Amino acid sequence: MIRTALLVNVTTCFASVEESGKKVNSLRNGKRRSRWVLLLVAVAILAGAGGWIFFTRMEGTAPVVAIDPPISAVGKAREFAVEVEDRGSGLRLLHVSMIQGDKKVALLGQRFEAGSAKAPARATLRLVPAEHGLTEGPALLRVEARDRSWRHWGKGNPALVERAVQVDTRPPVLQVLSGTLNINQGGCGLVIYRSSEPCPVSGVTVGDTFYPAQSGLYEDPLILATFVALAYDQGQGTAIALTAEDEAGNQTRIGLNHFIRPRQWRQDSLQISDGFLSAILPALTASVPETAGLSPVAQFLQINRGLRKANYEKIVELTRTSDDRRHWHDAFVRLPSAANRAKFADHRIYRYQGQEIDHQVHMGVDLASLAASPVPAGNRGRVVFAENLGIYGQTVVLDHGFRLFSMYSHLSQIDVQPGQMVERGAIIGRTGATGLAGGDHLHYGMMVGATFVNPIEWWDDHWIKDNVTDKIAGAGAAEKNG
Ligand SMILES: [Zn+2]
Structure with missing residues (x-):
C-alpha cells in the first residue's frame, strides 16, 4: 500500500512539473527547470525505493518461538518440539542449545533457504542428558532464532527464548506411612505415603483401576493420601501397587503390602x-x-x-x-x-x-x-x-x-x-x-x-477406627486442620 502511494506521488509530481515547463519561453529557464525536474524525480524514486526497503527488508518484528510441550524437567530422555515462524521477512536461522554451568551443548543449528523461510518450521528434538554430558541439577534450554530482515547490521531481528529445565534422572522414592492394607472384597482402605518429590501423577493402582492420591491431609505437602477400593468382583490375587511419575517422566511402581479378605455375594x-x-x-x-x-x-x-x-x-x-x-x-x-x-x-x-x-x-x-x-x-x-x-x-x-x-x-x-x-x-x-x-x-x-463399595464398613465405628482414623494418626505427621 505504502509503496503504491509513493509511486503515485512521483507520477503526479513529474506531470505537474512537465506541464509548467511547456509554459516557459526561455530556453535557459527551461534547461534549469528540467535539471530540477530530473533531480526531483531522482529524489522521489530514491525515497520510494527507500520506503520499500524500509518496510520490507528492514522490518522490525522478531520471529515467534514456541516450545511444545513447555518442558521444565528432563529425565533419562525427553522429546520435545521447537516451533518458529516469521511472517515478515522469513526465517534465517534457528539454534537450540542446553546450557549447564560453563557447558553449552548444541542440539540444533539450522539455516533456512530464502524460498521456504516464511512457512512455520517445527523441529522435533530428543534430549538425552547422559549423551550430552549433562548432570543432575538445573540447566537452561535456549532457543535462538533470526529472521531475514536487514536490521541489526544485516543479521536480522533476534528472538531468544530460555527455559529453566531441571535434569532429574532419579525416579521418585515412595515411603508407605499407613502400614499393611487390609481390605475386603467390595470394601475400602486408606493409603498414606510420602513422596521424595512433587509428582503430577501419583496414586494407588488396584488391578486396572487407578486411585490418584492428593496432598492436603497433612501439613507436609509431600505426604499424599487416597482411599482405595476393591470392586465387588476384584478378589484375592488382585495386584495393588503404589505408582508415581515425576515432572521429568521418571516412574516408580512398588507393590503395596496388602491382605485381601474375599467375600461371597447373595x-x-x-x-x-x-x-x-x-x-x-x-x-x-x-x-x-x-x-x-x-x-x-x-x-x-x-x-x-x-x-x-x-x-x-x-x-x-x-x-x-x-x-x-x-x-x-x-x-x-x-x-x-x-x-x-x-x-x-x-x-x-x-x-x-x-x-x-x-x-x-x-x-x-x-x-x-x-x-x-x-x-x-x-x-x-x-x-x-x-x-x-x-x-x-x-x-x-x-x-x-x-x-x-x-x-x-x-x-x-x-x-x-x-x-x-x-x-x-x-x-x-x-x-x-x-x-x-x-x-x-x-x-x-x-x-x-467411581468404584461402588459396601456402605456397611462406613456405619461401623470399629472398622473406621482400625482402617481410617488410626492410620491417619499413626502416620507420624502433623495433620492439617479442617
Ligand atoms: Zn437399590
Whole structure:
C-alpha cells in the first residue's frame, strides 16, 4: 500500500512539473527547470525505493518461538518440539542449545533457504542428558532464532527464548506411612505415603483401576493420601501397587503390602410384573428415545441396561475430582429405623413370566422405612449432585473428600443444592420411589472414585477406627486442620 502511494506521488509530481515547463519561453529557464525536474524525480524514486526497503527488508518484528510441550524437567530422555515462524521477512536461522554451568551443548543449528523461510518450521528434538554430558541439577534450554530482515547490521531481528529445565534422572522414592492394607472384597482402605518429590501423577493402582492420591491431609505437602477400593468382583490375587511419575517422566511402581479378605455375594430373584412395568415405565421411557415402539419388557431391558450404563457414566464424571480435605468425622449415619431390603453386590436375576430376562449387580444398600421418611446426610460433605439420574430417580451425591462419596437415590424430595456443605445427619431430602424402584425406599450407595463399595464398613465405628482414623494418626505427621 505504502509503496503504491509513493509511486503515485512521483507520477503526479513529474506531470505537474512537465506541464509548467511547456509554459516557459526561455530556453535557459527551461534547461534549469528540467535539471530540477530530473533531480526531483531522482529524489522521489530514491525515497520510494527507500520506503520499500524500509518496510520490507528492514522490518522490525522478531520471529515467534514456541516450545511444545513447555518442558521444565528432563529425565533419562525427553522429546520435545521447537516451533518458529516469521511472517515478515522469513526465517534465517534457528539454534537450540542446553546450557549447564560453563557447558553449552548444541542440539540444533539450522539455516533456512530464502524460498521456504516464511512457512512455520517445527523441529522435533530428543534430549538425552547422559549423551550430552549433562548432570543432575538445573540447566537452561535456549532457543535462538533470526529472521531475514536487514536490521541489526544485516543479521536480522533476534528472538531468544530460555527455559529453566531441571535434569532429574532419579525416579521418585515412595515411603508407605499407613502400614499393611487390609481390605475386603467390595470394601475400602486408606493409603498414606510420602513422596521424595512433587509428582503430577501419583496414586494407588488396584488391578486396572487407578486411585490418584492428593496432598492436603497433612501439613507436609509431600505426604499424599487416597482411599482405595476393591470392586465387588476384584478378589484375592488382585495386584495393588503404589505408582508415581515425576515432572521429568521418571516412574516408580512398588507393590503395596496388602491382605485381601474375599467375600461371597447373595443371589436375588426379582419378578417383573406387568403392573410394575406400567407403573415405572412412563417416567423412565420419556428420557430414552431408543425405547420408542418397543414392548414393555423390551423397554424395561433397554432401561435396565442402556440407561443404567449411561447413568454410571455420569457417576464417573461426578467422582473424577474431589476436595483435598477430610470433611467428615465419626461413623456414617444410616437411615434411622429402616429395614435392610437389598444388600451390596446382590446378584439379581430378573424374571418375567417365569423366564430369566436380565442380570444386574446391586451396587448399594436398599433401606425401607415409612414412606417419605427424612433422609440424613451420612456425614459432613459437599453436595456435588442434586437432581434426577435415570434409574436412580431423584438423587443426591455428597463429596466427603479424598474421593470418598455417598449417594442417596429414589428420593421423593431433594432439600439441598450443588455446592452446599451439609453437616452429618442434616436432612437432605425424603425417601420415595422415583426412577427404577418398586416401592418407597432409600437406595444408599458409597463410592471411592467411581468404584461402588459396601456402605456397611462406613456405619461401623470399629472398622473406621482400625482402617481410617488410626492410620491417619499413626502416620507420624502433623495433620492439617479442617
Ligand atoms: Zn437399590
